[in-house]
Amino acid sequence: MPQPVTYAQHARHSTLMLSRVLSLRTNASPFTLVLDDLNQPAGPLLKEVTRRGLSRNVNVVVISFERKRVHPAVRLVPAWGPQTGEQILALLENAMHDYKESVVVVDSLYELLVTKGIDMNTIFQLVAVKYNSILFGVYHADVHNGPNTANPYAPQPLDLVKYMATTILTCQSFAQVLADKRAKERSIASPLHGIGNEAEGAVQALTSNTPAGIVLAAEFRRRSGKPEYETFFLRPSTPADYNAPIAGMQVGTLKLEFVTLLNEHPAYCKQPEGYGSPFGGGMTDEMVSTFNLELTAKQKEAREGVVLPYFDAQKEGGGEGGRILYDMGVEDDFDEEEDEI
Amino acid sequence: MPPSSRIPPLLQPYTRLPAYDSLFLLTSTLGASANWLIIRFLCEALANEQDDAGAEREDVAVVLVSWMRDWDFWKSEGRKGGGLDLERLKREGRLRFVDGLSGLYLPSTPEAPQQSQPPVSTSGASMPRVAQNVLPVRGPPGRIPTRTPTAPVHIAKPASETLTPQSSTPADGQSPLISPDLKTLATTIQRAMESLKNPATRSRKTLLILDSPDALLATQPIITPSDLCSTILQLHEKASHVLVHLNADDALLSLSTPPQPLEVEGHNLLVKMAHVSSRILSCRVLDTGVARDVSGVLRITGGGSNTEGWWDESDNRSEEEQGRELLYLAKGDGSVKVFERGAGEG
Numbered sequence: 001m002p003q004p005v006t007y008a009q010h011a012r013h014s015t016l017m018l019s020r021v022l023s024l025r026t027n028a029s030p031f032t033l034v035l036d037d038l039n040q041p042a043g044p045l046l047k048e049v050t051r052r053g054l055s056r057n058v059n060v061v062v063i064s065f066e067r068k069r070v071h072p073a074v075r076l077v078p079a080w081g082p083q084t085g086e087q088i089l090a091l092l093e094n095a096m097h098d099y100k101e102s103v104v105v106v107d108s109l110y111e112l113l114v115t116k117g118i119d120m121n122t123i124f125q126l127v128a129v130k131y132n133s134i135l136f137g138v139y140h141a142d143v144h145n146g147p148n149t150a151n152p153y154a155p156q157p158l159d160l161v162k163y164m165a166t167t168i169l170t171c172q173s174f175a176q177v178l179a180d181k182r183a184k185e186r187s188i189a190s191p192l193h194g195i196g197n198e199a200e201g202a203v204q205a206l207t208s209n210t211p212a213g214i215v216l217a218a219e220f221r222r223r224s225g226k227p228e229y230e231t232f233f234l235r236p237s238t239p240a241d242y243n244a245p246i247a248g249m250q251v252g253t254l255k256l257e258f259v260t261l262l263n264e265h266p267a268y269c270k271q272p273e274g275y276g277s278p279f280g281g282g283m284t285d286e287m288v289s290t291f292n293l294e295l296t297a298k299q300k301e302a303r304e305g306v307v308l309p310y311f312d313a314q315k316e317g318g319g320e321g322g323r324i325l326y327d328m329g330v331e332d333d334f335d336e337e338e339d340e341i
Numbered sequence: 342m343p344p345s346s347r348i349p350p351l352l353q354p355y356t357r358l359p360a361y362d363s364l365f366l367l368t369s370t371l372g373a374s375a376n377w378l379i380i381r382f383l384c385e386a387l388a389n390e391q392d393d394a395g396a397e398r399e400d401v402a403v404v405l406v407s408w409m410r411d412w413d414f415w416k417s418e419g420r421k422g423g424g425l426d427l428e429r430l431k432r433e434g435r436l437r438f439v440d441g442l443s444g445l446y447l448p449s450t451p452e453a454p455q456q457s458q459p460p461v462s463t464s465g466a467s468m469p470r471v472a473q474n475v476l477p478v479r480g481p482p483g484r485i486p487t488r489t490p491t492a493p494v495h496i497a498k499p500a501s502e503t504l505t506p507q508s509s510t511p512a513d514g515q516s517p518l519i520s521p522d523l524k525t526l527a528t529t530i531q532r533a534m535e536s537l538k539n540p541a542t543r544s545r546k547t548l549l550i551l552d553s554p555d556a557l558l559a560t561q562p563i564i565t566p567s568d569l570c571s572t573i574l575q576l577h578e579k580a581s582h583v584l585v586h587l588n589a590d591d592a593l594l595s596l597s598t599p600p601q602p603l604e605v606e607g608h609n610l611l612v613k614m615a616h617v618s619s620r621i622l623s624c625r626v627l628d629t630g631v632a633r634d635v636s637g638v639l640r641i642t643g644g645g646s647n648t649e650g651w652w653d654e655s656d657n658r659s660e661e662e663q664g665r666e667l668l669y670l671a672k673g674d675g676s677v678k679v680f681e682r683g684a685g686e687g
Binding site: 038041043065066067068069080081082108111114115140142143144145146195196199200201202203204205206207208209211 | 361362366368369370373565567568570571574575577578589590591594595596600602605606608609611612613615616617621623624625626628638640642643644645646663664665666
């Protein structure tokens with residue numbers, strides 16, 4: 001595939017790539033790995049995926065280790081209890097078998113692989129190969145792996161899923177991305193967030209999970225083997241983004257794609273030094289400075305009223321302007337000789 | 342003062358139990374105890390019968406499970422900090438206490454065989470004095486109760502209950518844990534919850550408070566964070582609201598090199614619970630050092646699985662879902678002031 005020439009082409013191309021993944025298009029990405037942590041949980045992303053899945057009448061199945069509450073149209077496979085791996089797989093197959101197209105969301109891949117002992121290949125074979133569906137797995141990057149005592153030479157589960165994934169979406173908090181960027185612009189170390197990095201006892205950063213939206217750092221692995229990297233901004237969707245649902249559907253179709261590149265977000269590309277934005281939007285012509293250069297109405301009026309010496313001198317009698325008016329004080333020592341020059 | 346008014350106004354939106362099922366995480370550090378906050382949650386859940394103004398509020402039953410404190414501690418704290426008569430509430434069938442400490446970890450006293458009579462007979466008069474001898478209150482300076490040096494440190498009651506745990510459950514509203522096994526834990530708590538449901542035929546909501554289940558990780562190395570987490574979620578199926586209190590001290594969580602198993606497990610349990618919970622309230626000491634008029638900082642964040650699951654059309658994340666930090670001052674008399682930064686009494 002030829003490289004996009006202009007920035008606009010690149011942006012359009014990248015947005016389309018993510019849009020295809022989020023909208024669960026067939027063959028876009030059979031196994032999408034979502035890496036999240038407490039700074040930015042994957043919740044908003046999963047919500048959007050679920051909504052888009054339902055809007056396209058895709059069967060949404062959730063293998064849930066963490067949530068009991070899902071949308072009524074979503075098929076829930078509870079896995080937090082004592083179910084064994086085989087039981088979960090049987091339930092999953094049962095939930096998928098009557099649909100042509102499904103998306104399977106696993107809200108904790110670590111639990112599925114380590115605790116339930118399901119092999120990644122097994123579930124990938126079942127979902128992606130047998131049912132030609134899409135697997136969406138969430139992995140909490142802040143869960144540490146203990147040493148694997150049973151099989152010390154086996155790869156860590158995170159390495160394994162990273163190796164197998166066809167798309168990797170890393171969730172980042174928008175507020176923290178902005179803070180990092182500000183720090184980088186001033187060439188200082190970027191601030192650390194979250195557990196262990198802030199004060200002792202602070203579990204989640206205050207800037208985590210901002211309602212404005214989330215930042216997705218995406219790695220698309222194309223069929224050609226070529227990876228593509230881009231960072232996106234996903235705002236929470238509103239009912240206005242979707243058309244009214246037709247009969248028998250839960251959600252109407254998406255009106256217009258609203259995922260954008262992070263670079264196009266006005267709050268991100270704003271450059272306080274006063275340079276124009278390369279992508280337009282969000283910038284005004286005003287100079288940015290720490291001083292207030294504005295004039296109040298009163299100050300403006302006073303400025304208008306000033307009579308410049310040049311005009312004053314043209315009056316009859318030479319005018320009074322232009323002379324230096326100074327009253328001698330006691331401490332002034334008037335030097336006659338200097339004045340004679 | 343009615344118990345509901347013991348909750349500072351700034352805190353009220355956060356202690357209120359939501360209409361949907363929820364799991365809250367409460368964390369504390371060594372210098373900043375969260376016991377006062379647990380008492381406030383107890384107040385919130387148990388207040389309505391004592392406070393006739395809030396008659397329209399829902400009837401909530403409470404199961405309190407504690408691995409770090411015994412019943413006497415909670416009873417005295419509840420009276421002091423919340424104005425709650427927990428003993429009476431227990432008799433009325435609104436509260437059950439599951440003792441994870443005495444039966445498991447405290448030495449059984451020599452006079453245990455004498456107590457073959459039902460444990461209901463423990464006289465209330467002697468209890469407060471025993472309470473002062475059990476464990477010092479973790480909290481701001483000045484709250485440590487005076488110890489009476491003559492009385493020996495012992496808890497007489499649970500030893501006899503250990504012998505007949507099942508029969509004692511409905512009698513005195515107290516179910517001791519007799520085995521650290523997670524299955525026993527789950528069945529004991531479930532039985533406690535069911536015993537609360539029985540008297541009223543209507544299904545009422547249950548608040549399950551788990552105080553320091555991370556102690557199990559240390560005492561029972563065979564228990565993994567995943568097992569514990571899954572047990573808590575299974576209990577959440579029965580209880581509409583779960584409040585988990587964990588310790589978030591750096592010494593327990595931050596990894597040394599090479600990482601020690603307990604550090605990894607403590608960290609994983611906390612992170613997993615934080616991902617599961619819909620609200621995190623963490624207490625810590627003031628970053629700038631000890632202050633006379635501030636006991637600590639309370640940080641409230643949205644947690645990992647935000648509120649209504651990741652689904653609902655009304656996407657209104659209100660103000661209380663946003664991260665927020667408040668200061669608090671826990672006084673010696675058990676009362677607590679909560680205020681914004683810079684709004685202290687000076």
